[in-house]
Amino acid sequence: MALRFYWHLSSTAAADRRRAEWGDGDRPWVPARDAGSRRLQINHYDYLTQVARAAELTGFDGIVIPDEPEGEEPWIVTGNLLRETRRVQLVTAVAPGSASGVYHAKMAASVQRFSGDRQGWLIDPRQGPEAGDAIDEAEVPARAGELLTLLDGVWGDGPFDQEGRHFVVEKGGFGDLVRGRRRPPVWLRASQAPDADLLAHAEVLLLDTRLSIEALGDFVSGARDAYPNLRIAARIPLLARAEAADVAVERGRTAPSADTLVGTYDEVAATLADLERAGLDIAVLSATNQIHEVHVAGEQVIGRVRAAAIAA
């Protein structure tokens, strides 16, 4: 299958925080207020929606909606986007400790019903005590496993029973609510080193370790060999410009991290084609100043990768 492209939709990136009302007060002008209302009529979701639509209009296959402690809550972003987009997959970060297992599955049922089965789950297994998630480290994989077993179990007629250490269900099952609906495909993070029990529930393994771009190719081919039945995704920060001189200017301005894919449009497209040959299925691209960079990535990079594939 051809390489798929997803956009990592951040709600906290510095350049983007200035957009809509997020940076209210930090900049010389803010969007117009309704005369009769204290509240802004333009808000941050207008901006996030526009980034997602831009991704859809420039050929992305999906959006990853991360759980950033300083950002918007991912289920609310997902709900907001499902009606504002038509085609892109919506991969929502799911924290097993933040809701009951049945409730997570129940919210997913509505997202699938309303979006035409476009949701996926990216498991963030542990949040920490500041989020009220005071679980023992040793219990973290077992809890994620219980959640995914529960998701499979209630996604049908049941009766599904679970007497877990973290989740309990009696005679569960969603029946008509999910009939004909796809259970959200599950993404696991490679950085969490998921064991075989967890991987048995997953469709996608996300390589999210910060590696140099040079090392990433080996990492992808290693993952491909180890998990032949999983789709392999990689998170790839992107800095692409038309000419080498433009790249140099931008590199000087932003000092990209070592895991950033930097280069001209042709160079980054060639690297992505190499990664595809190494076994990569999904590239999750990211950059700040998203409304600009989504267009760069969609029009220039995805366009080149796909045109080259057709030419070959």
Add this chain to the structure above:
Amino acid sequence: MSIDFYWRIPTHGCSSSIRERSFNRGDWSPLAPGNQTPGLVDGGPDGTSYLDHMAEIARAAEISGFVGGLLPSFPMTDDPWVISAALARATKAFRFMIAFQPGFLSPVRAARMSASLQRATNGRVVYNIITGGGGPAQRWWGDPFDHDDRYGRTTEFLDVMKGVWKDGPYTHKGRFYEVDNGALPPALAQEDLPTIYFSGSSEAALQSAARHADYYLSWLEPFGQLAQKFDQVKARTAELGRAIKCAIRVEVVARPTEEEAWREIELGFANVKAASRNEFGERRGDSVGVQRLAGLGVADARDWRDLIVSPNVWGGFSLLRPGPALGIVGSYENVAARLDELIGLGADSFILAATPHLEEAYRVGEEVLPLLGHRAVQRLEAAE
């Protein structure tokens, strides 16, 4: 004092008529004469879903003057959080009253979701906190706690949710929840806490309501019984140091004449099968609210007139659709008069509903609500 009128969004399909006990609006029933089945054209998906119909109901409600709508949450309904987030941009003024049980979400997550949703809606989130009906449904949801435990948890949940939102970094080590220096990021923390509608009829519920609720929400009960309950709630919460308002959730059948309204009931009752009556008779769970309505004899009624509880109040709505038994039936003037009466007995807010929810939002908004208060005014004028 102004009275807030909310509408209801049917979150598990709707029916085109109160006469039929079927959800022929929504994708729940197969294609049949009179069945809308959004999402299907010529047997294939058409890109719409039941969400689009709910969007139209919400728009009808805001166009007709309702401040918002209740989004109920049951095992077979769609989810209120997802619906609200999805309809934030499809509506302008409509407030989303989200029904949820504290056992569903961690309090920190609830704070983040709510503050994010406040931002997405420009401050239109309202809570309907439910502590759960108990019984098999509670365990279906994956919630093993008993009745009074659940109210203890509700109180603690709201303590933590508010603490993290407004008093962060917030630390708490309680019976149900533990948080260490929890807080929302500044942009989320500046959002207002949602107004809280609170349901529950037991003493455990009242103690929790007194601490956190803005509105005490009840189904319609016989008027005298309801007035007494409102008095008790207001007195008990005053003892506990807080003022609380009262709200009523009630279905109405309003028609130009009283005869036409009762005819809807007569036809609806005629369509009820014996099996449905027995289903109602089978009471499950530990809800005190359900037990309070148990003496009405709904399961035994053989004639719709047997279920008239008082003028314009009919006790058989639970036969026509899932939900509470009592509703108001009558001419536009009758319904307005009963609502006025309830305001006189202490109601500060209403959640109204009628089937079909889309068209009836217009009817009730245009024909009934403008009549409220007029009887009192007219009486005064006559006296002069």
